[in-house]
Amino acid sequence: MDHRSSTFFALAMISLVSATAQHFSSSCGTRCDSRRDCSGGLVCNPVSKTCDGDPGASTLSCPIPGCEPAQSFIYSNATAHDPEYCVDNNTYQFFNCSPKEQSLNFAALYYTELEGIPTACNRSTPYKNSELLANMATGWFASGSSCFKEIVITAENGMSVTATVVDICASTIGCSPLTGYYEPCTPRSLGGTRGVWEALGQTYFDNVLQVTW
Numbered sequence: 552m553d554h555r556s557s558t559f560f561a562l563a564m565i566s567l568v569s570a571t572a573q574h575f576s577s578s579c580g581t582r583c584d585s586r587r588d589c590s591g592g593l594v595c596n597p598v599s600k601t602c603d604g605d606p607g608a609s610t611l612s613c614p615i616p617g618c619e620p621a622q623s624f625i626y627s628n629a630t631a632h633d634p635e636y637c638v639d640n641n642t643y644q645f646f647n648c649s650p651k652e653q654s655l656n657f658a659a660l661y662y663t664e665l666e667g668i669p670t671a672c673n674r675s676t677p678y679k680n681s682e683l684l685a686n687m688a689t690g691w692f693a694s695g696s697s698c699f700k701e702i703v704i705t706a707e708n709g710m711s712v713t714a715t716v717v718d719i720c721a722s723t724i725g726c727s728p729l730t731g732y733y734e735p736c737t738p739r740s741l742g743g744t745r746g747v748w749e750a751l752g753q754t755y756f757d758n759v760l761q762v763t764w
């Protein structure tokens with residue numbers, strides 16, 4: 552790691568936002584059948600059938616019962632404008648929890664590459680991106696108790712795939728050289744390999760998909 556840039560990063564980045572500054576939309580929790588029933592940029596959570604925050608949003612727009620952000624901060628990096636990475640002046644949140652796991656869970660699916668990298672679940676054979684593999688947000692990963700769990704991921708188009716959990720995604724860190732300046736993953740994130748995305752009928756991997764698992 553380049554120590555100069557990481558020192559600068561430490562000085563530049565952290566501008567803490569008071570937890571009490573969080574304002575949730577008044578439509579959170581309203582009954583819904585589809586996104587059209589929800590105002591204020593909220594989506595219809597297909598599990599609870601209530602208007603909820605986008606599970607892939609970098610900050611919560613509706614509360615998650617029993618799961619508060621561990622930290623909120625405004626990212627400051629004048630050269631960072633690419634939305635794929637943390638963006639200047641945007642607010643981000645770190646989480647070390649996820650919504651309580653149920654038989655069906657609402658999640659945001661990201662594309663992830665696991666080929667040739669060490670993952671939090673130890674397997675002696677190297678991973679391939681064509682395999683059906685997933686990572687999970689910190690709370691759902693549950694310190695490794697979700698390792699090698701088989702989960703069925705279903706996309707909004709109705710297609711499903713069974714994937715094996717082999718890693719945690721970084722929801723307690725992010726916006727730093729350690730994570731390639733990517734956003735912290737949200738508390739309701741899953742990552743899926745190319746194999747998973749293809750099995751869900753997706754070709755555009757830069758997307759974030761709303762899924763259930």
Ligand SMILES: *[C@@H]1O[C@H](CO)[C@@H](O)[C@H](O)[C@H]1NC(C)=O
Binds near residue numbers: 559630631636
């Ligand atoms: C700002 O973010 C970009 C990526 O968007 C990164 O390449 C660069 O190193 C960051 N600069 C600092 C000072 O952290």
Ligand SMILES: *[C@@H]1O[C@H](CO)[C@@H](O)[C@H](O)[C@H]1NC(C)=O
Binds near residue numbers: 632639640
């Ligand atoms: C971020 O905020 C600073 C200070 O208000 C401003 O100078 C800068 O232009 C803002 N950056 C972006 C990308 O809007």
Ligand SMILES: *[C@@H]1O[C@H](CO)[C@@H](O)[C@H](O)[C@H]1NC(C)=O
Binds near residue numbers: 671673694695698
């Ligand atoms: C994987 O192995 C490392 C090093 O031995 C260990 O620290 C870690 O806890 C292991 N992970 C799991 C999920 O067992």
